Amino acid sequence: MKSDYRLGIDAGGTFTDFVLADKSGQVRLFKALSTPQDPTLAIRNGLALISEELGVPANEVVSNCDLCINGTTVGLNALITHKGAKTGLICTAGHQDSLEIRLGHKEDGYRYDPEYPPATMLVPRYLRRGVRERVLSDGTVREALNESDVRAACELFRAEGVETVAISFVWSVLHPDHERRAGEIVREMLPGVVLTLGSELYPQVREYTRTSTAVVNAYLAPIMKRYVEAVDSYFRSLGARQPVRYYQSNGGLAIGQAMTDRSVYAINSGPASAPAAGQYVCEPFGKKDVITVDMGGTSFDITLTKDGSTNINKNIDFLRYRIGVPMIQVETLGAGGGSIGWIDEMGLMQMGPQSAGSDPGPACYGQGGKLPTVSDANLVLGYLNPDGLVGGRLPLDAAKAHQAIKTNLADPLRMSVERAAYGMFTIVNANMVNGIRRVTVERGYDPRDFVLVGAGGATAAHITALADAMGIDTIVLPKLASGLCAFGQIISDVKYNYMATAPLRLDNAAAYARIDELFTQIEGQGVAHLKSDGFKGKDVVTKRSLDMRYVGQVHECTVEIGNFKVDAKSIEKIKDAFHKRHKELYTYAEPASTVEVVNIESTLYGVVDKPARMKIGKGVSPQKALKGHRDAVFSADGKRIRTPIYDGTPLGADAVIKGPAVIEEVTTTIVIEPGWTARLDASGSYLVTRDRKGAK
Incomplete structure (x- = not known):
């Protein structure tokens, strides 16, 4: 980092998250309610919170940022609606x-x-x-x-x-x-x-x-153009010395002009940064197989990283529209803190996908919402602090939450409010588990081989229940969980994908030369683009891939290759890589068959300096961080258990807390169910592990 700060902004359906990192590695997290009618208003409100805490004007913060990064749902929302x-x-x-x-x-x-x-x-x-x-x-x-x-x-x-x-x-x-x-x-x-x-x-x-x-x-282009112009203009008015970067669905940063010209890359802007953050927080534990789940106010996003490599989708149907450009593979479903509970025509309780969003929001927000949501259930179950969320900035009304569940679910189903609330909790968990199965079991992965990383403000209340249902033994919960996507933005690099078509059979020298020529052409464009953006030769990294198939096949598969000259000597390495990848995907290979290339692609990165890693000091013991007790429900019978409540802010490294327990961080609430133990690591994440003897 060359300046004092780096700022990441992630606009979600309910909250807009702000992560501010400084040179020392200290990271601060702020939240403001999203303003879909004017997304820049939420940015103004968030900068006001930052200014208040630091005691310096917003323009001084912005002018001392080496990067201001924005992940936005503007494009996604325009496509959905x-x-x-x-x-x-x-x-x-x-x-x-x-x-x-x-x-x-x-x-x-x-x-x-x-x-x-x-x-x-x-x-x-x-x-x-x-x-x-x-x-x-x-x-x-x-x-x-x-x-x-x-x-x-x-x-x-x-x-x-x-x-x-x-x-x-x-x-x-x-x-x-x-x-x-x-x-x-x-x-x-x-x-x-x-x-x-x-x-x-x-x-x-x-x-x-x-x-x-x-x-x-x-x-999407005119929508994104107006948004980018408004955000860029606002940051320039605050004295920004660098252009605002925007997060792309390919997992990298881009300047505003690129997002306007290539607006399709903005569709999954927000959740695309989750894998980078998930890998980062798992590094201290030596884990490279990671499932990152992000439960916000409106949706639940799932990404999978195997051996440090995140799945990339191309040529897929997204929201029923075919999109060819590379996108981080994100499984999204309507399950968030604002997901509404309802009774179907068969008299069964259902959860979502409809959401109360931020306006009017859950009933407990006291902003006019009358329908029962996941947040209302978590409040009734004793998981959330009735004094409010976000450090008390968002007060909660337990009576309204209780009444919403009673009127709409408990009374019609003839059960107690506690049992109805736990039913809501269980059903939304089942929906999320099904989503996790789609990215693991249905794609040949055993979820038990992975670490589950929690992101999003609502995830931590559900994370041990999700892991328990999936048979996962290890959870990593960063203190920054509720803003993990915004954090993922500030540790990401600038990234551009350059493509060309090359329908050539790999059986002659002319084909090899043409492929090498095309790589040189598109990479020249990318290098020039990154140099104009201020990156020097040593900061530019290139990765190549080929879409290949056997002659006669209809569909091709993507194969990553090295950055070597494509010629008669290297072509055998390329073919071997294709045969290996084909066997991984389809269980067989045909080494004697002719291979052909369909498309080529080069991914160019402008490598950005990373902030120093967060460090947690000694702090206080769990006994001194104990705030009190609250009656909480952990079973379908609706019975309440007296549960210790800890303040996570002063906890020191290596603090150990056994479930049942609730740890209250400023922007998230961590529910440790019976049978689980949490240890705060010096890297700023809770390592939550299953106690086999005590598991339910």
Whole structure:
């Protein structure tokens, strides 16, 4: 770190988290209620909290930051709610309906459901305009671009008030000139619109994927542009010396212009930083197999890291839209502190996915919410401090929580409020366990081989119950758990993905030379981009990969390769790596079969200096940190157990607390169920382990 501070901001559905690190390794965490109607308002409110604690003006804090980093849900929310910009599509004539045909595919789980509704189209049919042009699969032009068709499309878009345009032609990745010329015409006739070229955003084989990715990018681009401009302007007004960085769904940072041009990378901006943070907090314990779970106010996010490498998705359906660009693999479900409890038509209790969010919020927030939520259940069960959350800044109303559960669940189901609350707790846990199984058991991983890392403000109240259900013996709970994604941002590097298509068989020297030439080209673009951003040669790291398959196969798999020259000598290493990866994925390999490359990709990192690691001193013993006792429920019978409550703030390194117990940190509450023991490590994380003899 070159300046006094580094600031990470993660905007969630209920809270916006702020993590401020200084040179000494001290890390402070702040929370402000999210303001979806104006996301910059939450940033202002959070900086006011930081200013109050440090006793210095917000502009002095910002001007002394070497990096201000923003993870945002703006793009994700626009896609979920279908409130993106009015979009037009220019495509090859005859391909206007490829978005709707969707390769004839229905999402898994609905393939044979005739009543499953079609996906909402981001571009209505009348704004998808086909133009006469055609490029063949060898890159030759069969029909030249008809510029009058492009101009006619622009006339329609102008009349309809289109804000953003995507252009995607068949085989444009092999001959992009038609797209580029069409783009020039759009810029000439519609100078105010945002333009996305499919061959530039996603230069890979597969026309449907490329078109869908370009449309999603165009749909979000004006929204992200306005957001980035507002945030950048605000930070400049506070004297920021460096441009604000934004967190991308590929797990790295980018400047605002990159996020505007490549808005599709902003979709999973927030949870994408969780794996980096999870690996970081597990390093002191020598753990590289990590499941990071993040339960906030609205959603529950799960990421998996195996042997220090986090799963990356490409060419997937996300919220029913095909997206080709690399994204950290995040399993998301509607399970958060604001998830609402309800009774279905069969008289069974259900939890979520609908959420009370931050407005009106859970009933216990006292902001008008009347429906019972997970937070209300945790308060009734004795897990949460009735005096309030976030150091008392968010007071809780236990009576309103009790009444919401009684009226909507307990009385209709003829049970006590305590039993109803524990039922809510159990059901939401079961939903989260099913999500964890999807990223572990269903993908061939045994969850018992992993460490469970807790992130998010609500996770710590559920973490031992989740681990118990999954058979996981070890939990790592950072003191910064409720802001772990914001922390993950400040320890991440700048990251850009550069791609090209290369449909070549690996059986001749010309193919090897072409692949090497393409790598050199795209990496040259990336290095120039990073150098303009202030990174020098030693700070730039490159990783290469190839999408490969056996000749005759339909789908390819991604294989990471070294940064060596691709030639007749190194090609055998590449083939061996492919055979090995193919066997890992599909249980067999065919070394005698011809291998072909479909796409190439280079990931370039601008390595950022990391803050010093947090250290916990001696502090006080658990006995001196004991605040008192509270009656809490740990079983379905609803019986209350007198449970010790500890103040986590003054606890010193190596403090050991046995369950049942509750540890109250400023921004999270840790529930240690019977059969578990927590030890505070000097690195600032609680290591929570199962006591086999005492387990339930």
